[in-house]
Amino acid sequence: MLKRLMALVPDFELTRLKPSFGLRTKITLIACLLLTLPWIGYNYILEMEKLLRQGQEQTLVGTTRAVATALNERPNLFSDQASFLQSVQKGRDLYAYELTSAIKLDGKINDWADYTEQVVNYDREYIQFSRWPYQRSSVHFNHMVGKYEGYLYAMFEVNDKKPVMRRKGSARVDRNDHLIIAMTTPSGDFQRYVVSVYEDGWFNAWHINGEISNPADLALESQIQGYWHTTDTGYNIELRIPVEMLGSKLGFAFYDVNNTSNREIETIIGTSNTNQVSKLGTVLIPSPEIENILKGMGHTSSRIWVIDRHQRVLAQTGDIQDSNGVWSSSVKYGDDNDSWWAALEQKWLHPLYYRYLINEPTEFQDSLKDAARVEGVHISQALQGRGYSHWRHSSDGKAMILAAAYPIWLGDNVMGAVVAEESTIGIQTLRNRALEKLLNALIAIIVVGTLTLFLFASNISRRIRKLRNEAESAIDSQGKIQHTITATSESDEIGDLSRSLAGMVNRLGQYNHYLENLSSRLSHELRTPVAVVRSSIENLSMHEQDEDAKRYIDRAQEGVQRLNTILSSMTEATRIEQSLQGAEKELFPLNKLVEGCMQGYQMAYKDQLFNIDAGTEPVMVDGAPDYLAQLLDKLISNAVDFSQDNDPINVTLSHTHNQACLIVSNKGPLLPQEMGDQLLNSMVSVRSQSKHDKPHLGLGLFIARLITDYHQGKILLRNRKDNLGVEVCVMLPTVTLEEESSN
Template sequence: MFNLPIGLRTKVAILSLFLLCLPWLGYQYVWEMEKYLRHGQEKTLEGTTQALATALHERPKLFNNQASFLTQVKKGRDLYAYPLSGPIRLDGKRKDWQAYWHKALEYGESNQLYKRDPNQPLTVHFTHMVGKYAGYLYAFFEVRDPHVIYRGNNTLSIDKNDHLAIATLAPDGQFKRYIVSTMKDGWISAFKLPNDPKQTTPVVPEIKIQGQWRKTAQGYNIELRLPLAMVGSKLGFAIYDVNDANTKQLDAIVGTSAIDDVNKLGTVLVPSPEIEQIIKGMGHNHSRIWVLDNHGRVLARSGNLHDNQNNWARSFTKKPDQNLWQHLKQQYLHPLYSKILITPPKDFIDTLQDSTLLEGSYISTALTGQQGSGWRLTPDKKAVVLAAASPIWIDNNVMGVVVAEETTHGIRTLRNKALEQLFDMIITVMGMGTIALFIFASSISSRIRRLRDDAEQAIDSQGRITRHIIASSNRDEIGDLSRSLANIVSRLSQYNHYLENMSSRLSHELRTPVAVVRSSLEHLSLQPLAPTANKYVIRAQEGVNRLSMILNNMSEATRLEESIAQAETEIFPLSDVISGCIQGYQLTYPQHQFTLTMPSHAIFITGVPEYIAQLMDKLIANALEFSASNHPIAISIDTVDPTKSEPLEKGKSDRSKQIQISVFNQGPPLPDNMAEQIFESMVSVRHPEYLPPNTSQHHDKPHLGLGLYIARLITHFHHGHILAQDHTQVKTQQKGVEIQVKLPITEPIS
């Protein structure tokens, strides 16, 4: 794996990611809060139902006219009058009933009361429903009968044809029956029958029963209404079917219940206006209220779930003041929140909106005399509905149930608002915390980088102390490190100064004893000595000469360093200086061969010609020591292609345009890891394994490693660069060492 450097700011940025735990913790806290809010909503809703049930306790008159005292309710026999949104136009058409028609009931084989021939199929069926509006009971019958037989124009009989029979236990306790029979399509004719079920002769026409008879392709429709004052707690309808107009025999009877006996009648439940008035005031609590009988049938209803926001979210309905922060939230944060937090939808499907019968475990619990509650999910899974139920007591019997329903939209809205405020605060804290940590890390890293730069600038590439580190006054760890480094650099500077001046002091101190020894040997050589003693005098003189040469070399480097600081530069042709030097080397060392390759045009640089000549002296001297006499020393001068850069102004140097001086000698390669160190002071590689076999004539010369060190001093003075590398010549395939010196070119002033 790659070991990538990671800065302090990056590390602090990574550590600041732990701040992301704050939103998660806040989110979990709000979820826990929502659980408690739901529990509180459940208890509040149970309290609402209990308060309303208390208002209905021990009021039997509200339930006497209903089916609350029946042991069970049978669908189809026990009717429910649905509340209608408006009056029905009595035209015999189903148009006004279309919105409620999905609640209509089908009557057929299972509802036949009489059949003349059991072996013949039943030919009459009907679909039926009743509704209530403004003191009237409306009824609609869609009858499928292939043979419609009307009452004759000249007959007094009203039951020898297709007709509708109605029976009810009137509010006054009397069993009353009616027949709806007609001679043709149009306005119906209703007749009141005798109280005795065995008699069918009509007594008087009943003008309070109004409606229309309309023939259809499948049979006929009957649409009618009668006042609620005529209808008691029991009610039954029956269709009488006659198929032969000649015999006028009754073929079948299909009805909601038997109508010949008051005890066989079914019940009819008409939503109680009294109960509706009681719960109407509860509609302001933003809950939907149901009042059910002990069979789960709806007696009254108030409220709507779609308009329900309940009390939990009221505090957030007020719009906040529009300031800059609110504008930023609306512009940038809320679109982000809308993707994370789901806004409670208002267009959910409520299948119980027009229900007439409610079921559920909470209702069953309430019918046993205990409070109950439950949660349910709407069919489209967009809303969660909470329902609570409380029993209604009459004479220690549960006669009904009060049910209250609310959605959790209010709590979800409250949760979303709480999360938004929490996220706003967390984002602010995280932003400010991250910025503070980033500024803190930037301050620390900048101080460390500044200390690093001071340490690097305090020591040059040769290891010299060029400047001191300014100690920091801060009382922290970085300040302590700065003061420690400043103290270290100061002591190293003193030590380097001592080492740099040691050679000059040493050469100065040694010259006097060397001169004394030299003069003593000269005087001694003038005295007559034995042949054996004369030999030792000669060896002593050679040692003194060698010591004098060492002192001269040490003094040369010191003098050059001092003179470079005061040297005056000029523009001169480099090629002329180098070619002149090569000619001198050829005369000085006739046993060696020198080759020079350089451009035909003159190349100018800015510097000191004498220093360049001294540079070449050191390079050639190094090449001679590591090259055999029968191998030539190759010197080449190359320039950069001038088309790759813009022309220079006259008298200006350009370091991007350089001239390269290469000195190549065939011989042994460079020692390992010595390509840079050979240019250091007092570094010399003169081991026999690094010298050619025939260069023993140089072994007796003193070598202090100052030659290439002086070459580097001169190169740096001319703003150049020097390096040594193993090299193989392309043409001759000779292996050796090449020293390259690169110097910037100067455009001469004409």
């Protein structure tokens, strides 16, 4: 039954139930185009960042050029650092790393823990003599050197399965495990020293003036000091040498003795041959002169290296973590602001930006920190005589690092290069600050713009909706003017439309009023001439006439009667409409009324068959029984006129959802397309007048509609689902048992 009721709902009602996009929704969608502004601004900032990086690149190349210019044609800065060697060998040519603090000489290597990557392991490759085939388990050591405040520190972690110390009271230093130190002085003299101890503890080296086996050729050197500490795997040695004693060459060699009886040397392993100056390795100590030059130039926004042509670091200044570039000084943060906008930024906006849109600069890992040798395409290009810059990622990928290199010239030869590095933290911070301001401005524009457009659209949609509601309520479903439209005084297009519609409805109302009163005026005006014609015909019929005259008089009387019927029908609708205004309603069962009327119809239309189903339960309605009976008269009369011979007329009364549905169905001709609603209007009919002996003005269904509207119901005409006829459905509100008891 619910499906049948839904089928009765007009199509235009269903159309209104469909989702639609109003002006506010459309303008809000259009306002979403404002969201492209952040994307455009973001890409603009990225392009600006590229330009800033190019500027940083040019600035850094200029920095390296300036530093290199200060170091050009100064051979004294390179001659003492073994920079004239054609090649260097790892482990043989030593590099003194810059230490962050002084080493405590205690034989423990805890102070060297931060430099484990710089420690070199010496084993088979560095054997200088072996009495027996070398076994790594016999002896090998780890070694590195470093510089701090005028001292060269050296660390040796020796793995020796049989350490042999000096015998108590013995003057010989070569009949046990000992360390030979060979070097050149700043003036170029070749000097050798030996470290040999009786037991663990503090020691001073012995200067060898002749043969090491002759105790008379040994002299205690108080400036070379250290500590010998025995371990489970051998022993550790820590020592220091004043830098002022060192020239450009340095070497260390361990002499291993395993037999305590004959105390013969079995293995010699070291950084280089310590017996001849020509075979001695070099040592590179970061140049204090170059460091002073770098510090004097005041370059604090970059990390600067000076390297020789073997890519070994001669001097270094600055920290890459703090080298933000020249753009870091451009980032100016304002004073703390206690305004509501500043609080909104700090609490909501900035966390949102840095979570989804902006990457905050973070500390990164520096793989080249304290490096002794640096490499890269920029350095290769600089050592070939060309300045070059290069971008690289940090070792952990958290930052971009810009490196630039420029050659240092000595005559026509490239003696080294100046390498400068900067991170992009300064540019990134500047970019983030610009993005913050840009996003703040764009959010404000988007919020204000969207809100303005939404309010504007709301105002327009409100005015249009108001005009629509007035237009819909001005004319009912049958086209009757209910009230006029109030014209607005607005000067825009909607105001013009309102005034146009108001004028149109006023004109339609006047014309509609004329049409509504036309039938009563015609019937009133025509009754007098009809009465005159009728009386004249009656007087004429009293005289004697021939057969032809009688026939004409009969036809005239028939026409007058037909005309009188038309006038009665024209006045019936007006009379019923007026009488409905004073009708009184009462509560009664509608099914009883239908059953009683149908019994009368069966007697009135003896040749017509009726099928009735009014149900057993009472269907209570609050209305006027006489007028509802007259409504049923019109429906049955209309169904009988269109019903085919021997086809029953079905009358069904059902009750669901506080609605009574009375359906009168008959077989016969179908309704024309889209004529169902029009047939409920006055003076509309689809009957063929030539096939009927009495006039039909289409007022029957119009009267039925008036009675239905009075009872706050609905009447619908439609073709049957089987397309064999037509059915009329009248829906009336019913009264529930609770409402009946309260009444």
